[in-house]
Every structure is written in C-alpha cells, then in structure tokens.
Amino acid sequence: MGDFTNNLEASLHKGFIDKEYEKAANYDPQFLxxxxxxxxxxxxxxxxxxxxxxxxxxxxxxxxxxxxxxxxxxxxxxxxxxxxxxxxxxxxxxxxxxxxxxxxxxxxxxxxxxxxxxxxxxxxxxxxxxxxxxxxxxxxxxxxxxxxxxxxxxxxxxxxxxxxxxxxxxxxxxxxxxxxxxxxxxxxxxxxxxxxxQTDPILHLAEAKNTYSQLDIQFVITPNKMQERALAEIQSVREADNSRSLVVSATGTGKTYLSAFDVRAFKPKRMLFVVHREQILKKAMSDYKKVLGGKDEDFEIIGGSVKQSNAKYVFAMIQTLSKDENLRGFEPGEFDYILIDEVHKAGAQSYLNVINYFTPKFMLGMTATPDRTDHYNLYELFDYNIAYEIRLQEALEEDMLCPFHYFGVTDIEVDGHVLEDATLAAKLVTKERVKHIIEKIFYYGYSGQKLRGLIFCSQKEEAKELASALTTMGYLSVALTGETSALEREKQVKRLEDGDINYLITVDIFNEGIDIPSINQVVMLRQTKSSIIFIQQLGRGLRKHESKEYVTVIDFIGNYQNNYLIPIALSGDRSQNKDNVRRSVKDTSYISGVSTINFEYIAKQRIYNAIDATNLTKQTILKNAFEELKNRLGRAPWLKDFVDHRSVDPYVIANKNDNYYHFLLKMKEDIPVLSAYEQAVLTMLSAEVLNGKRKHEIYLLDLLLDRFAVTKQGYETLLTELGIYVDEETLRSVERIFDLSFFVDRDTLKYGNKPIVEMNDDSYSFNESIATSLRNNSFFKEMLLDIVYSAKAKSGRYDKERPLTINQKYSRRDACKLLNWDNDESSTVYGYKTKHGTCPIFVDYHKAEDDEDSINYQEEFISRDIFQWSTKRNRKKTSPEVSTILNADQIGIDLHIFVKKDKAEGTDFYYLGKGTCQEETAIQTTIGEGADQKPIVHVNIQLEEPVEHHLYRYLIDVG
Structure with a gap:
C-alpha cells in the first residue's frame, strides 16, 4: 500500500501541479x-x-x-x-x-x-x-x-x-x-x-444511421474516393501504351463497380466480362446496368444454352466461352475491352484459351488474391502492370467494408484431448463439441434481426453431421460440399438470404466466388491452412448490407500447428519475424475503424505455443516469398523490394543465409561472381547493420558509399542534422564495430579478418580491398546500397535519441554493442554484468520446469513498474557485485532491464528501460537444499516507466 500511495502522490503532483515533475509517477491522470x-x-x-x-x-x-x-x-x-x-x-x-x-x-x-x-x-x-x-x-x-x-x-x-x-x-x-x-x-x-x-422521426433517423442503404445508392451513381484513385491509375496505365493491367482489391471493396466505371470512361464498342460462376455473372450484369444504363438488349449472358451474342455488353461463363466451337464464333478483335474477374484462376487452360485468342485494346484483370499457392505468375500474364492495390487493412481504413469483430475462441477437449490437425470427424461432432459450438455462437451473437451464417469445416462427414446436429438444436443448417450441384448450391444460398435457414456449412467451397452480403456470422471450425484462405473465408462476411452493422467472426482454436498463421493473416504482416507475429497477438490496435480482434485467454496461449514451435524461416517459406515477389516484379528482387512490398523481413532472409548473395545462389539466380572477401563483407554488414538497431553504422556506410571517404566532423554533422544522438563513447563503439576489434575471433574471421572501415587523420574510408571492389564491381556496390536502404527502413522503429528503445528486443550481444562496451562479452554476461558504467540484467520470466531451483529465484512483476529480481546463486548482500547493483543509483551505474517470456523466444529480450534498486527491499536467503544450499539475494527494481500493457500481459501469462 505504501508503494502505491507514494506513486499516486507523485502522479498527482505531476498531473495537477507540475508536468515536469521527474519522480516516478506511474498513475498519472490521463486524457483519453x-x-x-x-x-x-x-x-x-x-x-x-x-x-x-x-x-x-x-x-x-x-x-x-x-x-x-x-x-x-x-x-x-x-x-x-x-x-x-x-x-x-x-x-x-x-x-x-x-x-x-x-x-x-x-x-x-x-x-x-x-x-x-x-x-x-x-x-x-x-x-x-x-x-x-x-x-x-x-x-x-x-x-x-x-x-x-x-x-x-x-x-x-x-x-x-x-x-x-x-x-x-x-x-x-x-x-x-x-x-x-x-x-x-x-x-x-x-x-x-x-x-x-413508427412515430418518432428522430429515433427512426438514429436507427437509419446503422444501415448502408443510402451509402449503397450513392455508391452506384458515383465512384468513391478509392475508386477515383484506382480509375486514375488504370487510365495512367493505358496512357503509357499498356494493353493489360491488374487491379488487386480486397473482397467486398466494389471492384465490379470499379470496372463498370472504367468501362463507362473507356466507351468500348463492345465489351466482354468473363467469370467462372453464374451467380457472380448475373450480379455483375445487374451492377453494370446501373452504372452504364442503356437498353436491356445491350446486355446478355453467355452460358448454359446461350453460346453466342451480338449484345454490346457480353457477360460470359468461362466454362462455355472457352470451348473452341464457341470461342471461334467471335473474331479475335471483336471486343475492344475485356474484363477477367477472379483472375487468379487465369492459370487454368480454359482462361488461357480465351486470353490468348482475343486481341482487345485493353484487358483488365481483377482479383483479391493474386499470390497463388500454385506459384502461377499472374503478374507476367498482365505485363507486370498493377494499376491499383487495396488490401484488407486499407479497405477498413477507407470504410469500404463492413466492420467485423473477430473472436479467437478456445476449442473444446474431446475425451481429455485438445483437437489437433489429425482429429477424426467422429470426434469433431460429439455432443460435447456441438454444445460447445452452440454456446459460443450464442454468446458472441450476430448483428441484425435474423442469423445468417457460414460455417467452414474441414471434413465432409463433419459438415453433414454438424448440419443435422445444429438443426436438431434449433439452428436450421444445410451442408454443402464439392459434391453438391451448382443448382442445389444456388437454391440453398437463396434460402439463407431469405432467412429460411440459419447456416450453410461448407467444406472446400465458398472460400471465394460467392456473394452473400447479408451474412452476419462466419464460423471457422477448421485449422488455418494458409493466410490466403483465412482472409478469403473472413471476407465472406465483409460486404456491407442494410441488415447488419457488423459481422461476427468466431474462430475455434485447438492445438493446430498452423495457429501462427492467424495473427499473420489478420495483421497482414508477412515478415516471418516471430517478434512481429507475437506483437500482432498481444496488441491488435493495427486493425482499423470499429473492427476488433479478440482472443480468449487459452486460445491466445495456443497461438503463442504454435509461434514458438514453428520455424518461420524455413528455406521453403523464404523461397516461396522470393518467387512470389519475383513473379510480381518480373525480376529477382533485392532486399529493398521485400521492404517496399511488405514481404519477408530482409534481416530474416540474410540472417538465415549469412547474406543475401548466398540466398540468391540457393535460388539458382544467374548473378555476378563475388570474391570470398566481398562475401565476408556482405555477411558482416548483414549481421551487424541490416537489423537497424543502431542508426550510426547505417549512415556512416551511406556516406562512404557516396564519397568513399568522409571526415569525422562531417559524419557527426550529419548525425546531428538527423537528430541522432552523438557522443564520443558511441563514435568509438562504431569504430570498433567497423574495425572488427569489438568481435570475438570467430566472428572476426567470418567477417574477413581486417577492418572494413579505416580511420586516418580524423577521416573514415573503406579499406583498399572494398574501395577497389566498389570501383570495379557494380553488383557488389548495389548489394551494399541495398543493405543500407533496408537497414534505414528497419531503423525506423528504434529511438534516435538514445541507445536502447523501450519495448524493442535485443540480444546480449546487442546490449554489449549499444551500451558501448569495448568487446563482445555476451558469452559471459549470463544474467547480468557490470561494465563501463552500465549493468544489463537479463531475465527469462517463465523458468524451465526442469529447473529445480527456479521457484527460489523469485523473479516476477510486482506491478507494471516494479520487478522482483534475484542475483546469481552464492551471492550475499555484501558481495561486491551485489553491493554495486544495490547502490547503482548512488555510484552512477545504469541498470538496464531486459526480459523475455521464456527460452522458446530465442536469444532476444524485450528492453523495459532503466531501473533503480529499492535497496530497503533487498533480502538475503538461500537456494538449494542441504549441503548444496547457497546464498542468494532478492530485491525489487523500480522501472523508470511502467511496462506497456499488452507486453506486460504477454510476459506474465503462462504460455
């Protein structure tokens, strides 16, 4: 109580008397x-x-x-x-x-x-x-x-x-x-x-604000802001004499209307619209009529018994049009504007037959998912012209989609076992699980007067038995699988829209190509196989409709190996960086508007476990990302392309392969040969600069690549102009990094065994070998420039006014470097070490279960700003190293606190800032039993700033 009272008094002083008050004040009044x-x-x-x-x-x-x-x-x-x-x-x-x-x-x-x-x-x-x-x-x-x-x-x-x-x-x-x-x-x-x-116009108006009918009416007449930008970009592609282009647009963002607006601007003599599903075709023709106007006879569908058409606007089923006898009923130049909807399917021969036959003045491809698991190069088919791209996050920001509330819920245990990837269908539809499903769908509910839901499950028998069980419990449900005819699917979709049934339960269908805007609940009963499929299924409910304010998404999470894909899909973060993925679970503020992402406690732990257990940097994953980006660009990507296209973290690729040059060789790219020393330089810069954790090395490299030599004063001036902190200790540390004197012998040998940057007469320059390579080998120089560009991008998350950034992650070696130690002493730091006026303290919050003494370490948060810490064993309060830490504040030593959840997190720790020992709380006790008993000291450390809420919950929760 005393600690809280003291903190509260300090907080009130800061909040109501003096905002500059510097005493620890962790309960400040806040303005929200x-x-x-x-x-x-x-x-x-x-x-x-x-x-x-x-x-x-x-x-x-x-x-x-x-x-x-x-x-x-x-x-x-x-x-x-x-x-x-x-x-x-x-x-x-x-x-x-x-x-x-x-x-x-x-x-x-x-x-x-x-x-x-x-x-x-x-x-x-x-x-x-x-x-x-x-x-x-x-x-x-x-x-x-x-x-x-x-x-x-x-x-x-x-x-x-x-x-x-x-x-x-x-x-x-x-x-x-x-x-x-x-x-x-x-x-x-x-x-x-x-x-x-019925009688109060104000109440009626208030309720009308929760519908989208007026928005939809306006939407039909004129383009929205996103569509205006997209139309301008499509026009720019045409003005550059390109005849093909792609539009990538999230499900529900109105790409059909967008294409209709562009057709209206283009004024074709004849137009062809191609898609694979009749339901989409009918809806597309209806939307085009609203935008283009004209007579009914100007619009006609080719499909079923209709094989040919003389209409101005032709809407064709690919299954009908692609047949040779139907295709050749048209002249190759018959249509001057062709649209291919759901164009990610264009790798199929039926689509290629159509695309290769016709010679329009302009062809537009539209899709929500251009990056395919089959690696077909859709971008090449459209000459690498991406006119416009809007993904889920951007669409939510633009208020183009129906808001959603995602709930990652805990799946049930069956016969004492949590559901896993190999769980049989019989165990997926037990009475206990059906009851559990009903409890969750009832609790989380839906928006609107009538429940209209889609349930995705993994096995046909599961779908059929679940439909029967839910119907018996009062939720009228129908199972649809790949074996269900198109006619039956359409019939059941209409029943759902009309409110005659509550659920359609599907297996391997309806991931795409289905438009039921009134869906107000999406239930996922299967493990996530890929981020693409996850977003497709989520997208089934994201179309706006006057009957709903939002869509409820309920995802049942068992012990599935691919659980880690859930935060990747929701955040859109494809970096393959585990820290980023964990961050996406613990802090979901990245989701825009009124949409929210929520995980029940146990479900969240299952995702953390999946993140820890998986290898996000498997070579196959990196290869797939490389090929995807190569397809998009039409060339082998540089590291900076991964940054610009928000793909894999460049540091992840380089760290996995020593450097990007080695990775390109593994991808069998035809690239110039680099010498062994040039490769060693790339390895050093990839390991020590590319992570962006200190800006000083990045900007010195940048200067040297531009001028080959720079004065120390010029370098300091640049840092000052950029607002980056400058002091002699840091500059000396940078020099020791580049002359390799900081590193242990093993690393020095790996990095080429000679200084990369030399200092002579108060100026910096590359060594002669590097200078010669830069003059004679443009590919080597381009690779160095690529590292600098990517490092700058990564450095944006790190504070430029101080060495360490709170809430970011650092290894023991990072701490040695950024705290300006002369040498890499990470191998002997263990839990803590005092050096050069600093003492970094490293803690695994959740100790290994096989550590018999872990309970005696008593290391835990007392609150978000007070951490109880333990020294090494066989230490007393009078031990010199302990006395130094207890009195660090008085003798001018900075304590830096680093904590990670457990060993599964790897070598990096979250930096929680500086701390001060509360010396009066220091207690000396013992650890071990009998003859093995050793003294140990426990003490509370007051953090300068309370730990950020989401990170605090993540660290203390048992995963």
Whole structure:
C-alpha cells in the first residue's frame, strides 16, 4: 500500500501541479481521446484485466460496443470476477437486441434506471489497492470506444479517497432505485421501442444511421474516393501504351463497380466480362446496368444454352466461352475491352484459351488474391502492370467494408484431448463439441434481426453431421460440399438470404466466388491452412448490407500447428519475424475503424505455443516469398523490394543465409561472381547493420558509399542534422564495430579478418580491398546500397535519441554493442554484468520446469513498474557485485532491464528501460537444499516507466 500511495502522490503532483515533475509517477491522470496510445477501449480492457470488480454507468450501449468486451468479460468470468452495468432507456437509443446481448453476460448484473435525462458515462474499476475511474464523454458504443474524438479523464484513487467515494455512492444510489434487467422487461421495452420507431422521426433517423442503404445508392451513381484513385491509375496505365493491367482489391471493396466505371470512361464498342460462376455473372450484369444504363438488349449472358451474342455488353461463363466451337464464333478483335474477374484462376487452360485468342485494346484483370499457392505468375500474364492495390487493412481504413469483430475462441477437449490437425470427424461432432459450438455462437451473437451464417469445416462427414446436429438444436443448417450441384448450391444460398435457414456449412467451397452480403456470422471450425484462405473465408462476411452493422467472426482454436498463421493473416504482416507475429497477438490496435480482434485467454496461449514451435524461416517459406515477389516484379528482387512490398523481413532472409548473395545462389539466380572477401563483407554488414538497431553504422556506410571517404566532423554533422544522438563513447563503439576489434575471433574471421572501415587523420574510408571492389564491381556496390536502404527502413522503429528503445528486443550481444562496451562479452554476461558504467540484467520470466531451483529465484512483476529480481546463486548482500547493483543509483551505474517470456523466444529480450534498486527491499536467503544450499539475494527494481500493457500481459501469462 505504501508503494502505491507514494506513486499516486507523485502522479498527482505531476498531473495537477507540475508536468515536469521527474519522480516516478506511474498513475498519472490521463486524457483519453482515441488518438495514438490514448484510446478509451485500450484503457478499459487494461483495467478490466486486473480488476477485482467493476461498475459501468453508461446511458447508451450498442451491440458492437458490447462485442468489443465480450471475450474479455468471459475471461473474467473464468476467474470468478463480476461486475455491474447501469444503463437507461433514455431517448430509446438502446435497441432491444442490445439488452438481449447484455442478458448473456452471466457474470455481469445489469439494471435500468428511470432517472430523467440520465446521460452518465463512467467506468469504475476496483483493484486490490485502489480504484481506477474513466469518466467523460464515451458511452459503451464501438465508435465512442475506438474511433470518435472523445474527451475522457482517467484517474486513480485510494479506496478512502473522496472523489471515488462520491462516484461509488452516486452509482449505488441510482443502482438501488433501478430495475433489474430481465426477459419480461425486454419484451415490454421492445413493444414501446417498436411503437416509438413508427412515430418518432428522430429515433427512426438514429436507427437509419446503422444501415448502408443510402451509402449503397450513392455508391452506384458515383465512384468513391478509392475508386477515383484506382480509375486514375488504370487510365495512367493505358496512357503509357499498356494493353493489360491488374487491379488487386480486397473482397467486398466494389471492384465490379470499379470496372463498370472504367468501362463507362473507356466507351468500348463492345465489351466482354468473363467469370467462372453464374451467380457472380448475373450480379455483375445487374451492377453494370446501373452504372452504364442503356437498353436491356445491350446486355446478355453467355452460358448454359446461350453460346453466342451480338449484345454490346457480353457477360460470359468461362466454362462455355472457352470451348473452341464457341470461342471461334467471335473474331479475335471483336471486343475492344475485356474484363477477367477472379483472375487468379487465369492459370487454368480454359482462361488461357480465351486470353490468348482475343486481341482487345485493353484487358483488365481483377482479383483479391493474386499470390497463388500454385506459384502461377499472374503478374507476367498482365505485363507486370498493377494499376491499383487495396488490401484488407486499407479497405477498413477507407470504410469500404463492413466492420467485423473477430473472436479467437478456445476449442473444446474431446475425451481429455485438445483437437489437433489429425482429429477424426467422429470426434469433431460429439455432443460435447456441438454444445460447445452452440454456446459460443450464442454468446458472441450476430448483428441484425435474423442469423445468417457460414460455417467452414474441414471434413465432409463433419459438415453433414454438424448440419443435422445444429438443426436438431434449433439452428436450421444445410451442408454443402464439392459434391453438391451448382443448382442445389444456388437454391440453398437463396434460402439463407431469405432467412429460411440459419447456416450453410461448407467444406472446400465458398472460400471465394460467392456473394452473400447479408451474412452476419462466419464460423471457422477448421485449422488455418494458409493466410490466403483465412482472409478469403473472413471476407465472406465483409460486404456491407442494410441488415447488419457488423459481422461476427468466431474462430475455434485447438492445438493446430498452423495457429501462427492467424495473427499473420489478420495483421497482414508477412515478415516471418516471430517478434512481429507475437506483437500482432498481444496488441491488435493495427486493425482499423470499429473492427476488433479478440482472443480468449487459452486460445491466445495456443497461438503463442504454435509461434514458438514453428520455424518461420524455413528455406521453403523464404523461397516461396522470393518467387512470389519475383513473379510480381518480373525480376529477382533485392532486399529493398521485400521492404517496399511488405514481404519477408530482409534481416530474416540474410540472417538465415549469412547474406543475401548466398540466398540468391540457393535460388539458382544467374548473378555476378563475388570474391570470398566481398562475401565476408556482405555477411558482416548483414549481421551487424541490416537489423537497424543502431542508426550510426547505417549512415556512416551511406556516406562512404557516396564519397568513399568522409571526415569525422562531417559524419557527426550529419548525425546531428538527423537528430541522432552523438557522443564520443558511441563514435568509438562504431569504430570498433567497423574495425572488427569489438568481435570475438570467430566472428572476426567470418567477417574477413581486417577492418572494413579505416580511420586516418580524423577521416573514415573503406579499406583498399572494398574501395577497389566498389570501383570495379557494380553488383557488389548495389548489394551494399541495398543493405543500407533496408537497414534505414528497419531503423525506423528504434529511438534516435538514445541507445536502447523501450519495448524493442535485443540480444546480449546487442546490449554489449549499444551500451558501448569495448568487446563482445555476451558469452559471459549470463544474467547480468557490470561494465563501463552500465549493468544489463537479463531475465527469462517463465523458468524451465526442469529447473529445480527456479521457484527460489523469485523473479516476477510486482506491478507494471516494479520487478522482483534475484542475483546469481552464492551471492550475499555484501558481495561486491551485489553491493554495486544495490547502490547503482548512488555510484552512477545504469541498470538496464531486459526480459523475455521464456527460452522458446530465442536469444532476444524485450528492453523495459532503466531501473533503480529499492535497496530497503533487498533480502538475503538461500537456494538449494542441504549441503548444496547457497546464498542468494532478492530485491525489487523500480522501472523508470511502467511496462506497456499488452507486453506486460504477454510476459506474465503462462504460455
């Protein structure tokens, strides 16, 4: 309690008296405005996770706002934590459906106040030692929690504080006079709500804002902003005398309308639209009519019994058109504009027959997934002309898609075993699992009046038995597989759209080429095979429709080997960098708009385990990424191309293969020969500069590649102009890196055994061997420039004003280098080591189970800003190294704290910043038993800054 009180006093001093106050203040008042790191939703979730109970007082609640909290509230239920929500019927804003959703929260009691004009917005969290309040403008709605420009203040108070006492008393007073939420109250409210909706124009307008009908009408008449940009780019491709081009556009972003707008601008004499599915064809022709206008006879479909057409706008099934007798009924130049939809299928012979036969003035290919698992080079087919590209994240930012709430939920154990890749169908449809599925789909729910869902599963028998079981339980379901006829599929799709059934359960179909905009729930019951398929299935629900505000995505996560693909697919991060993938699980703020990504606790741990267990840098994965990018570019990519196209992390490739030159050789690329020494230089720069962790080496290289020599003063001037910190210790460290004196003998030999950069008369220059190579070998120079470009890009995440960046990861060797040690002493650092006025401390947070003494190390977070740490064994408080650390603050030694979750994370640790030992907490005890007992010291370390919330939860959770 004393520590909290001291911190709170310091926080209040900083927050209300002097913002420059430097004493540790970890409970500062915060202004939450939904910008940057100050988002209301993030703060609410952070407080919920550590609360003992909570009270929300909010006038308005939406289903989407509630969905953002559901998985977190379920985790709290598992821990026995309860809460209360006080809301109202003020202005009849809250829908009856919202109250039904509130009834599902069995660990949350809800009451309705009749206080006239109730418009309160406050969130109160009770913790062990204190309360936290978030009070201001945010109701419990999706936009208020994540998007709108809100004004909220976040405060902390001891339980005896007057302000929290006032808040709690006001809440309790209104609570005791309020009506408990129950089914009877909801039915009564619904009758009043429906009556008001018919007569109250304001209420009707408020509800209309949750639909997209007006948006869709406007969308048909004129292009949206994205389409305007895309149309300009397509026109630019044509103006450059190109006759073919690709548009890559996420599912649901209106690429059919986009193509129609371009046809309208092009004014072809005749146009041909080609696709593989009749349903798409009919919808496309309908959309084109809205955009192009004209007579009905101007539009005709080729398919079924219709083999030919003289219409101006022809819409053709590829299966019909590609037959030789039908194809040759047209002249090769008959159409001056041809569109190929779902063009990723163009590697099939039927498509190639059509594409190679016709000679239009312009051909446009459209797809959401150009990168195929079969490695067919679609880009080459369209002359490497990508007119426009919009992926999932960009589409969400542009508000082109229906928002979604993704829930990674925990799949059930069957007969004591968690479902795995090889689980048989019989175990996938047991009564226990069906019950579990129903519990989850009911709890997470859907938006709209009627449930219309798609369920993806992995086996045909599973689909059929599950359809039968769900139907028996009241969820009318139909199984569709590859064996189902096209006619039957269309019939069942219409039944789903009409609300006659609740679910279509599919296996290996409907990943693409199906358009059911009214789908409001997508359920994934199969392991993720690829990121492409995952996004395709997610995309089935992302089309906007007037019947829904958002789509619910429920992904059942078992012990699947490919679980690591889930965060990769959702974030769009293809770096193959494990740290990035973990970051995408623990912090999902990358998702735009009101969409959210949520993982139940156990499901999240299963993903972490899959990340740890998999090898993301397998040569086959890197080869596939290389070939994909090569197909896109029409040439072998450089490292910088991986950066520019947001593909694999260049450092991952180089680190796996010593350097990129070696990787190109393994890819059997025809490249110039480099000498053994040139290769050694590439290896050194790839290992020591490419990671971007210190900017100084990057910019010295940049200068030298431009001028071959540079004065020390010129180098320092550049660093200063760029805002990069400069001091003699760091400059000396950079010199020791480039003259190789920092490294151990093994590395020095690997890096060529002679200085790469020499210093003479206060100037830097490459050694003569490198200078000669740069003059005579343009390929070698290009490879060095490539490393510098890529290193600059990677360095953007690192602080330029200090050596180490909080929340980034570093190895022991990185610490030796960045703390300006003379030599690489990483092999002898172990848990900690004091050198050159610094002491880096490295901790594996979760010790190995086979370490008998691990429990005695007592290394854990007391709070986000206090870490309990243990010295090495056989150390006393009076031991010189321990005394030095305990008194580091007084004698001018900086303690730097590095922590990783466990050994499975590899060699890199998260940097948590500087710390100060709380000497009064130091305790000397023993470790081991009997004759093996040794002294050990435990002490609390106060961090300068509290650990970022998402990282803190990740580190302390048992994975």
């Amino acid at each position: 405005v939904n910008r940057g790191q100050r988002r209301v939703l993030t703060s609410i979730l952070e407080e919920l996770e550590k609360s003992q109970s909570f009270m929300f007082s909010v006038a308005f609640i939406t289903e989407s706002g509630l969905a953002m909290l559901k998985s977190h509230l379920l985790d709290l239920k598992a821990k026995g934590i309860k809460g209360r929500i006080l809301t109202s019927n003020y202005l009849y804003f809250n829908k009856p459906e919202t109250f039904k959703e509130l009834m599902k929260l069995t660990n949350v009691e809800v009451r309705i106040t009749n206080v006239e004009g109730f418009h309160a917005k406050g969130y109160i969290f009770q913790h062990n030692s204190h309360y936290t309040l978030i009070v201001g403008s945010s109701n419990l709605t999706a936009k208020a929690l994540k998007v709108n420009h809100e004004w909220n203040i976040k405060l902390h108070s001891l339980k005896n504080g007057d302000i929290v006492d006032q808040f709690v008393n006001e809440f309790v007073n209104i609570w005791e006079q309020s009506t408990p939420l129950n089914e009877a109250w909801i039915q009564s409210y619904k009758r009043e709500y429906d009556l008001r909706k």
